[in-house]
Amino acid sequence: DAGVIQSPRHEVTEMGQEVTLRCKPISGHDYLFWYRQTMMRGLELLIYFNNNVPIDDSGMPEDRFSAKMPNASFSTLKIQPSEPRDSAVYFCASSAGTGRKAGELFFGEGSRLTVL
Amino acid sequence: DQQVKQNSPSLSVQEGRISILNCDYTNSMFDYFLWYKKYPAEGPTFLISISSIKDKNEDGRFTVFLNKSAKHLSLHIVPSQPGDSAVYFCAASTSSNTGKLIFGQGTTLQVKP
Secondary structure, eight states: OOOOEEEOSEEEEOTTOOEEEEEEOOTTOOEEEEEEEETTTEEEEEEEEETTEEEEOTTOOSTTEEEEEEETTEEEEEESSOOGGGOEEEEEEEEOSSGGGGGSOEEOOOEEEEEO | OOSEEOOOSEEEEETTSOEEEEEEEOOTTOOEEEEEEEOTTSOOEEEEEEETTOSEEEETTEEEEEETTTTEEEEEESSOOGGGOEEEEEEEEETTEEEEEEEOOOEEEEEEO
């Protein structure tokens, strides 16, 4: 079975440019999460969706960040304009089930973003 | 405010010995705890979990212990194997928001042959 698929795996861009990260969750999973990993802050939850609806976006750093989930098989995380401090590895994860199983996440391989 | 803390950035043990990874939390509302393992260039993978109604959960070589009064949990790996070398993250959630995991900073485990 295919796992969580993220693209691109690596992105190098210049400050001020728009960045779009993409995620395809595991089929049948109804939760989708976007995390960011940095050396300083570890793994931070940015936003998560349940049945395509954003549930908690309190981790989104600022208005430059936006996330959408137009259908059950696709989500995007957009940064516009990008800044050097956005450089990090961005993970998408999905999970299934209710209650505690919602926390047993399946992660993608991550998108490494470098903003020059 | 770091609600979940892993104070040891790294740990090195000899193959066959026990590895003990520690995690502390500050939020008393957390009632479900998980451990994830991460290899380089891969996403984290779920390893083991424990509910606050238990103080121990075991799965093969991996055992998680929970001390609620101390707000402390630990992951024991016995015996440690070189393939266990990875970054280990602990995470916590509340029953009111089971999908929202708060992760610690991670501990890099190196198991030497």
